Amino acid sequence: MTNTRSFVIAAGFAAVTAISNIGGVKAAGDVNSLTAQPWSFKGIFGTFDNAEVQRGLQVYLEVCSSCHGLGYIAFRNLAEIGYDEDQIKAIAGQYEVEDGPNNDGEMFTRTAQPSDYFVDPFANEKEAAAMNNGAIPPDLSLICKARPGGADYIYGLLSGYDEEGEHEVPDGLYYNAHFPGGEIAMPQPLYGDDVEYSDGTAATVEQESRDVTAFLSWAAEPTLGARKKLGMKVLLFLVVLSALLFASKRKIWREIH
Template sequence: MAGMAGMAAPSEHNLAEPTHFPINAPKEMDWTFAGPFGTYDKAQLQRGLKIYKEVCAACHSMNLVAFRTLEDLGYTEAQVKAFAAEYEVQDGPNSDGEMFTRKALPGDRFPSPFPNSAAAAAANNGAVPPDFSLIAKARGVIRGFPTFVFDIFTQYAEGGPDYIHALLTSYDQQPPAGMEIPEGTHYNPAFIAGKSLAMAKPISDGQVTYEDGTPETVDQYAKDVAAFLMWAAEPHLPERKQTGFQVLLFLALFGGLLYATKRKVWANVAH
């Protein structure tokens, strides 16, 4: 999934050229973690982790996410330790002052597949694949008036996952006649920064096997990895929502008590 930030293509400014991006706005999806009482589906997060490992990790790091946090997805400590050991990380210096590589431990973070950004750009048509730690919070399409007003009351915060899903499922569309797509880039009407980007279509139907019988389609893959990336960006989202509800409930009760106290104290005072 190299270069989700991608590389915008220069415009030729003819009649078929778009004047805004994305060309097609993301569709608002039905996420389990949406709304004031939303929570994560651990089975979906596990499938999303599988997508990340088998597809995305070839180009994208998650250098803010530690392996030990995967226990939140329902894995045991032993499973997390075994999962981490499948990766290698750089450590050191040793007693000779040299850096060395070793198998990752649960306390380590998901490593980058490239030694540096220059190597990453050279391997991806000049575009450095962004780190995925916060991608679900860093990406999203601005929703104009009056939609953003309603978002305040519905607590819509799923713009990132909606965008990721839209981007991954929009590759098979063809550009309008007359629109020129620069060589080495790929048309995607859901891309937020241009008409095409450096990342080629990263996944196809049946590419990743699900052991739980979930449909192995691009649409499902996109939903699962988008949900996983949302968890990576905000792992304590359900707890935050629960705390927020408790605070609002407390404020409502406290406000009611204050009002009742005020009425009692001033009941016999002449106005």
């Protein structure tokens, strides 16, 4: 009996040590810790700032889209960040999609419509790897959810290159303090003034990184606003329900007390 018990305790202890070790290895991977950024969409009342998200779309379109797809987002989804139909048509119109087969059984290309999805820059993974030194640029639709640290990590990554620093990295890799291991196959994508914002915002590296991160956070959770609104309604309902239940409990038990 005692033996079984000490065995269970020892096994539990070993499991806990193993789990904390996994954590330890990971922690050693990220070279620099991340700074928490004051995102507008954080917290229970947080919402996306459309102006910021729209600037981020511009950065994505003009810089990132040459290597990264955004395959889970349809052009019509851009209505949620404040674009009207004509603007969405104009954005979709920059892309060509394959469609078909037509009546002759052939595939053809046509200009993208609002109902189409963002088009991948590469025909397939082999082409993507061949064009990027063997590394495949991941689709960015869900990247903010897929990486520990979320938006803070993406922001840190984009603004965390250090070209002047003396870091020895193999050919085709670049030093980035926030990438686990410190060596990433993506060349520094943002240097500042990569885009010209129509609202006059200065396009510094930090600003562009912040904006495109906000855009990717929206892409990863387009229904965040609706979710938080529903959450508030549910909370309000629970508060009212509790008050009613408390009042009726007092009424029912008054005579007995």
